[in-house]
Amino acid sequence: MVGPEIERLMQLLSRLPGLGPRSARRVALHLVEKRETLLLPLAKALSAVGDSVKTCSVCGNFDSVDPCSICADPRRDQTILCVVEGVGSLWAMERASVFSGRYHVLGGLLSALDGIGPDDLGLGRLRARLDGSIREVVVATPATVEGQTTAHYIADFLADCGITVSGLAHGVPVGGELDYLDDGTIGAALRARRSF
Amino acid sequence: MVGPEIERLMQLLSRLPGLGPRSARRVALHLVEKRETLLLPLAKALSAVGDSVKTCSVCGNFDSVDPCSICADPRRDQTILCVVEGVGSLWAMERASVFSGRYHVLGGLLSALDGIGPDDLGLGRLRARLDGSIREVVVATPATVEGQTTAHYIADFLADCGITVSGLAHGVPVGGELDYLDDGTIGAALRARRSF
Numbered sequence: 012m013v014g015p016e017i018e019r020l021m022q023l024l025s026r027l028p029g030l031g032p033r034s035a036r037r038v039a040l041h042l043v044e045k046r047e048t049l050l051l052p053l054a055k056a057l058s059a060v061g062d063s064v065k066t067c068s069v070c071g072n073f074d075s076v077d078p079c080s081i082c083a084d085p086r087r088d089q090t091i092l093c094v095v096e097g098v099g100s101l102w103a104m105e106r107a108s109v110f111s112g113r114y115h116v117l118g119g120l121l122s123a124l125d126g127i128g129p130d131d132l133g134l135g136r137l138r139a140r141l142d143g144s145i146r147e148v149v150v151a152t153p154a155t156v157e158g159q160t161t162a163h164y165i166a167d168f169l170a171d172c173g174i175t176v177s178g179l180a181h182g183v184p185v186g187g188e189l190d191y192l193d194d195g196t197i198g199a200a201l202r203a204r205r206s207f
Numbered sequence: 208m209v210g211p212e213i214e215r216l217m218q219l220l221s222r223l224p225g226l227g228p229r230s231a232r233r234v235a236l237h238l239v240e241k242r243e244t245l246l247l248p249l250a251k252a253l254s255a256v257g258d259s260v261k262t263c264s265v266c267g268n269f270d271s272v273d274p275c276s277i278c279a280d281p282r283r284d285q286t287i288l289c290v291v292e293g294v295g296s297l298w299a300m301e302r303a304s305v306f307s308g309r310y311h312v313l314g315g316l317l318s319a320l321d322g323i324g325p326d327d328l329g330l331g332r333l334r335a336r337l338d339g340s341i342r343e344v345v346v347a348t349p350a351t352v353e354g355q356t357t358a359h360y361i362a363d364f365l366a367d368c369g370i371t372v373s374g375l376a377h378g379v380p381v382g383g384e385l386d387y388l389d390d391g392t393i394g395a396a397l398r399a400r401r402s403f
C-alpha cells in the first residue's frame with residue numbers, strides 16, 4: 012500500500028538494532044518527508060562509508076585508511092595492546108580516553124552455543140603481533156560468561172610468550188547505585204576492595 | 208576518532224526520530240559491520256525512494272506514481288474523502304482496512320504556537336476537490352487540542368458546501384484499560400455511551 016520502494020526501505024530499516032517494524036515505519040516516513048535535508052544526505056553518507064571504510068589489517072578497527080589511524084599513530088604506546096570483542100568496545104575505550112596503546116579486535120567471543128571456537132577469533136594473528144616490543148596485553152572483553160571465558164583462554168594461549176596478560180577490574184560502576192547491581196558485581200567489588 | 212565518514216553517518220542517524228547519539232552510534236557500527244547485507248542495500252533503497260517517491264498532486268500521499276495508487280484506483284469509493292494530518296495517519300487508516308474512500312493530506316494542523324494558519328493547510332485545494340461527486344468528508348485529525356481545533360475549523364470552512372462533514376468518534380481504544388486513559392477520553396466515552 013506504500014509502494015515497493017518505501018516497503019523495501021521499511022524492511023531494511025526494521026533490521027537496524029533497536030528498530031522494530033513500527034519505528035522503521037516512522038523513520039521511513041520521516042525520511043520521505045525530509046527528502047532533501049535527510050534522506051538524500053543519508054544515502055550519500057552511507058555510500059561514502061561503504062566506499063571508504065575498511066577493516067584495519069593490523070588491528071581490525073574500521074577506518075578509511077589501512078593501517079588505521081590508531082595503528083599508524085607513532086605517539087601511541089607501542090608496548091601495550093588492548094584486546095576487545097569488537098570495534099564498539101574499541102570506540103568505548105577511546106571515548107573514555109584512558110588507554111594510550113593500540114588495539115586488537117577479536118571480532119567475537121568464544122561461544123559453544125554459537126559454535127565460535129579459538130580459530131574463529133584469529134588468535135594466531137594476535138600472537139604474531141607480539142614481536143618483542145609489546146610488554147603487556149590487556150584483555151578488555153565484557154564481564155559476561157563468554158567474555159571472561161574468552162579472556163581466560165587468551166591468557167592461557169599467551170602464557171608462554173613471557174608478557175603480562177591482564178584484565179579489566181570488576182567492581183561497582185562509577186556513579187552506580189548498589190541497588191541496581193547484580194550480586195556477582197557486588198561480590199567482585201567486595202573481594203577486590205581497597206583500603207583508603 | 209572514527210573518521211569523518213562514520214562521524215557524518217552517525218550525525219545524520221542521530222537526527223532520525225527515536226534515535227539519540229548512543230543509538231546512532233550503535234546503528235552506524237552495525238551498518239559498517241554489515242556492509243554488504245545492510246549498509247549498501249540501505250543506501251540503494253534510500254536513493255530509490257529519493258528518486259521515485261513523490262507527493263500526489265491530488266491528495267498529498269507519497270507514491271511513485273502521480274496521482275497516487277489510491278487516487279487512481281477506480282474501486283475506491285469516489286463519494287467520500289478522509290482528511291488526515293499527514294501521510295502517517297493515511298498509512299494508519301489503510302492498515303486498519305476500514306476506509307474505502309480517498310484521502311486529503313493537510314500536511315499539518317492549525318497551531319498558533321507554530322504559526323500554522325488556515326492558508327498553510329491548503330484548504331482551498333480541499334474545497335476545490337468537492338466537485339459534486341463527494342457526499343461526505345471525514346475529518347480524521349488527532350484527538351488533541353490542535354487536531355480538534357483543525358477539525359472544527361474545517362467543518363466551518365465547508366459548512367456552505369452542502370455536504371456532510373464528520374469526525375472520528377472518541378472513546379476507549381479497543382483493548383484499552385480504563386486505568387491508563389486520561390479523564391478526557393473517559394468523559395468522551397461516557398457521553399457517547401451506547402445501549403447494548
Ligand SMILES: [Zn+2]
Pocket residue numbers: 067068069070071072078079080081082083
Ligand atoms: Zn589498526
Ligand SMILES: [Zn+2]
Pocket residue numbers: 263264265266267268274275276277278279
Ligand atoms: Zn493521491
